[in-house]
Amino acid sequence: MIDFFMCWSDSDPFYQTYFENCSILISLAHVSQSWDISRFPVQPTKLMVDSGAFAALSNPRWTPTQSQIFNLQLNISKGSAVPTILCHLDTPLPPGNMDTMDVYRKIESTVANAYEFIQLFKSAGLPPNFKSMGVIQGNSYNTITFCANELSRAGFDHLGIGSLATIYKADIILERVRAAASVVGPDLHVFGISGLDVTAELMAMGIRSIDSSRPMKVAMYNCLLYSNPLRQYKLKDSKVKEKATIDSPLPCDCPICKKDPALIFRAGKKRYHNMRAVHNYYHLRRELEDIYRRCYVSSNLA
Numbered sequence: 001m002i003d004f005f006m007c008w009s010d011s012d013p014f015y016q017t018y019f020e021n022c023s024i025l026i027s028l029a030h031v032s033q034s035w036d037i038s039r040f041p042v043q044p045t046k047l048m049v050d051s052g053a054f055a056a057l058s059n060p061r062w063t064p065t066q067s068q069i070f071n072l073q074l075n076i077s078k079g080s081a082v083p084t085i086l087c088h089l090d091t092p093l094p095p096g097n098m099d100t101m102d103v104y105r106k107i108e109s110t111v112a113n114a115y116e117f118i119q120l121f122k123s124a125g126l127p128p129n130f131k132s133m134g135v136i137q138g139n140s141y142n143t144i145t146f147c148a149n150e151l152s153r154a155g156f157d158h159l160g161i162g163s164l165a166t167i168y169k170a171d172i173i174l175e176r177v178r179a180a181a182s183v184v185g186p187d188l189h190v191f192g193i194s195g196l197d198v199t200a201e202l203m204a205m206g207i208r209s210i211d212s213s214r215p216m217k218v219a220m221y222n223c224l225l226y227s228n229p230l231r232q233y234k235l236k237d238s239k240v241k242e243k244a245t246i247d248s249p250l251p252c253d254c255p256i257c258k259k260d261p262a263l264i265f266r267a268g269k270k271r272y273h274n275m276r277a278v279h280n281y282y283h284l285r286r287e288l289e290d291i292y293r294r295c296y297v298s299s300n301l302a
């Protein structure tokens with residue numbers, strides 16, 4: 001199974017208390033600076049801490065240095081005994097067309113931070129469960145392969161590819177991932193993926209891991225996911241236009257519905273969003289596992 005990291009902020013539910021084999025991605029932008037993993041009642045299966053750079057795209061005043069980010073990551077993950085991945089401070093590309101020189105300038109800052117991160121990471125003397133991740137940036141075959149080549153020389157344990165969360169065309173996402181994989185192979189983390197068609201293709205390519213915030217986003221829009229096949233309904237309080245309304249719960253074995261299926265129909269408070277997000281996570285995970293089984297069976301038959 002592809003590794004699936006659930007994006008988490010410090011007001012979200014502890015998904016790992018409900019589910020076995022639950023990996024969590026913490027974005028520095030989504031937790032307070034004093035937060036650390038000792039506040040988790042149960043540790044996740046794997047932990048990834050990103051630099052918060054993507055969320056900061058919409059905040060141009062956010063200009064931390066690589067060493068500030070690294071120190072925050074160390075504070076958050078202090079004492080972690082599970083596989084823990086720290087991401088370097090990349091410079092994401094804003095959505096839309098960009099001047100090629102601007103793209104290369106941003107990639108150069110991504111590469112410069114990557115080398116600084118590796119120095120910091122090596123001199124921190126972290127235990128062996130801590131691994132480093134470089135984040136490849138670019139918006140074309142040439143820029144992505146350039147960045148992938150540079151980062152592959154920096155000495156990261158893992159590499160990922162970013163700036164995909166604002167792209168809604170599956171073929172463009174896949175083109176970019178293939179460009180990175182043509183340099184460093186498919187052992188990549190693909191950041192910010194929510195489409196199932198894309199995920200199926202990534203699994204078939206042999207991509208190592210993905211992350212998504214979809215279960216919580218959907219929950220906050222007062223919508224529900226159900227699996228087999230994955231579909232989305234809206235509660236009658238939802239402002240979402242295009243989805244069908246659901247009035248009563250469907251059969252569900254998730255930990256919330258097993259307690260009381262009416263809980264996922266409540267709206268208006270974060271704790272209700274959280275219960276709905278746990279239900280949505282359960283169904284997204286089930287769907288990913290189904291896709292994986294289909295990929296695995298079809299590749300064995302091929």
Ligand SMILES: [Zn+2]
Nearest residue numbers: 252254257279
């Ligand atoms: Zn449920």
